[in-house]
Amino acid sequence: MKKIIFTLFCIHFFSFFLAQNADTLRISRKEAESVFLANNLDLIIQKLEISQSEARVVQAKFWPNPTLSISEVNLWRTYDIEKQPALVGNWGKNTQIAAEIEQVIQTAGKRRKNIELQKLEVESEKYELQEVLRELKNLLRNTVTEIQYNQEQQKLYQGQIASIEKLTKSYHNQLNQGNISKAEYIRLKAQEIEFKKTLVSLRQEIEEHQVELKALLMAPSNSYIVISDELEIPGKEISELELPKWMDMARENRPDILIARNKEQYAHKNLELQKALKTPDLAFTLEYDRGGNIMKDFVGVGVSFDIPIFDRNKGNIQEAKLDIEKKGYETRKTILKSESEVNSAVQNYIRTQEIYHQIDEDYESTLDGLLASHEKNFRLRNISMLEYMDFLETYIGNKMIILDTKKELNEYYENLQYVVGQDL
Incomplete structure (x- = not known):
């Protein structure tokens, strides 16, 4: 529990510094991975896609809604009909009306099979999250390694530049005193310039890795990330x-x-x-008819289904x-x-x-x-x-x-x- 609290504290602490406009951010390999897992937008998007798939499973569990149909309503007065009692107050003595409720029942376990398919979609999204995580973690770790490698190279050349600058200064004094030839001084100065040029190239190279790492950690664009660990x-x-x-x-x-x-x-x-x-689905109906039948108020039931004569879904199977x-x-x-x-x-x-x-x-x-x-x-x-x-x-x-x-x-x-x- 203490380790979890400490990790959350590190993430929050680092996030606070990310929010600042500091130029340099020092972070270890382990801390970089913790921040990546908490902040990376690709992972957040993939987690939302899992939630969307889970919502589709919920939706697949619902039965189709029943359908209510009202028809045969005459909007004008009709004469020469049998007398009928009023429906509401004095209204309805000359009115015909029909109503029907239809409920589709899926057969052959279609609903259950569709739910199982949607559950497999949820599993697929979870595996996709693992794949995205695998790809991004590999990219993150190799990027951190590249930055560590580049930092070590810079240290190497910075040390040599500091040393050779002292030698160059000393040789310049010796040149002025006529103790050495100009060729010796130029050779040493050329090596100093070559080291400095290499250092510039290394700094340009590390900028490319900085862009990648800042994108993975959601760090401010004006920050410069230093990996505090040495390359081991x-x-x-x-x-x-x-x-x-x-x-x-x-x-x-x-x-x-x-x-x-x-x-x-x-x-x-x-x-x-x-x-x-x-296998055709079944559609059960409950019908009511007023004034349109030999019965004054007719109530009946019915069923309908497709007859699988032409299309038996052979191509899709x-x-x-x-x-x-x-x-x-x-x-x-x-x-x-x-x-x-x-x-x-x-x-x-x-x-x-x-x-x-x-x-x-x-x-x-x-x-x-x-x-x-x-x-x-x-x-x-x-x-x-x-x-x-x-x-x-x-x-x-x-x-x-x-x-x-x-x-x-x-x-x-x-x-x-x-x-x-x-x-x-």
Whole structure:
């Protein structure tokens, strides 16, 4: 209960900040998902569609209304008729009138079968909500990963720019004193400009992801969202031995498979309804006739129904049978596709996981230490600019390899959850 209250508080707290015109919004991955689930308009629309389907079930349960018909009323005085008592006061002695109430009774369980079809429509809308949620959660999580990846890249280049700016300033002083050649200074300045240009490109790239994330979270257009978490690898180890389990899970949980199975059930129920439609409905009537019969006040009952001579709904029944066959193939196709996707997702994750495990835990810190050492030796002119630049290129390249691997692991893990149809 405390966890639920805390989550609701976080959502409300974040919503309050969304309402402000603050430029920067800091939020974690977990908080982003909570806000998404509470605020996303696509999910709200899909939930309303479920309510609409449930309303159609309620409507399907009602019987058809009876029909009242009043006819044979003469609006003028008629002579040479048998005497009749007045209906109201002195009115009605020369008036003829007929009234009829008709009630249609659906036969062959049509009403019940239609209710069952509408209930399957409700289930279909619920599965559609799961499918929309699956698609949007995958988009949200990958967008957050892209922003985290971009933020880490920016940190990397911002750190190098800060360092190289100091070196450039120092070399400019040395140039003015005639201690170094202009070519050395230009080479260093060119590297600084190249880093700054890369940083600008990264900031332009993150803007595209910002647009996507703000749309998913319903955040103000003038806000800038910062993901407070660092980019980390998923905490779950994936083994190829688990592949059969993931495939079974996909068959049981994937919304597109559930939708396909629901459509197959709908096709079977529709066939039942089409077969029932060949049986005519009955229309029972209760009639009253005044002055139009040998009896003064005639009351009678009647029944009417179509005679199924020409139309026995054969075409619709045949179409419904073919639809069952078609939906069966579509379900099988969806299941085969899911198995292929799960296998591919598992293989991609395992391959990337193996690469990441080959990187020593202290490899990044070793790289950082070596870079600091090369910068110091470069300032002291113990190493040449070529040696320093070569190592700087190696350093950035290796840092990017680590970042790329982390990003790919997150993307492949999210893809595995997506193709399985359930959070792992």
